Amino acid sequence: MLMLLLIIVGLILALIVLGIVIYIVSIYNRFQTLKNGAEATLGQIRVALKKRLDMINQLVEAVKSYASFEKETLTKITELRSSVLKANTAEEIQNIERESRNILGNILVAVENYPELKTSETVKELMDAIKEIEDEIARHRYTYNNIVQEFNTKIDTFPSNIVANLFGFRKMDYLQFEEEIYERPKISF
Structure with a gap:
């Protein structure tokens, strides 16, 4: 009888531990899934x-016959293009986004200064393509930030915070494009 009781207690404890x-x-x-989702979205x-x-x-190629661009601008675009796929953190991506937005702003100023550029079909198509990409970036940023919010909430709440500490999960940074928060680039003709 005692042996049966010990077996039952042992099974109950084993089930609890399991x-x-x-x-x-x-x-x-779940932490791994969220982390992988955030990395994929980045x-x-x-x-x-x-x-x-x-x-x-x-x-720039379409506009440079009308407006002169510094060699530095062209070099910066090349540098950003090569560094964008190497960016691994939200901060690196934010820096690339900010720099590319600044370059785009300078180009848009040039387009505004040359009315004949506004009527160029090539320029219009490129501007439309850039607008679509801007929307795509905004959607991905929204998705990324939602994943990060869930991940960080799990780190802050019990009992998942115990698992997070046990396995070394740390809060992730949100992706914030400061310029876009205040004003999206105006791409219009």
């Missing part, structure tokens, strides 16, 4: 930024 282990594994897996943002830089480069 339940706790399964719960910890499920929380760990990858999509990198690709979209690269497309934007490619379009900016094409726009």
Whole structure:
């Protein structure tokens, strides 16, 4: 009888431990899923930024017969294009986004100063393509920030915060494009 009682208690304890282990594994897996989702979304943002830089480069080529651009601008575009796919953190992507937005702003000023550029079909098509890419970047940023919010909330809440500390998960940074918060680039004719 005592042996049967010990076996039952042992089984109950084993089931409790198994339940706790399964719960910890499920929380760990959720953290990993969110982390991987954030990394994948950053990858999509990198690709979209690269497309934007490619379009900016094409726009510079289309506009440079009318407006002179410093060699520094062309060099900066090339540097940004090569660095965008190497960017691994939200901060690096934010810096690339800010610099490419500044370059785009300078090009838009040039387009505004030359009315004949506004009627150029090539320039119009490139501006439309850039607008689409801007929208794509905004969608990806929204998705990324939602993932980060859930990830960070799990780190802050019990009992997932125990698992986060146990496995070394740290809060992720939100992706904020300061210029876009205040004003999106105006791409119009």
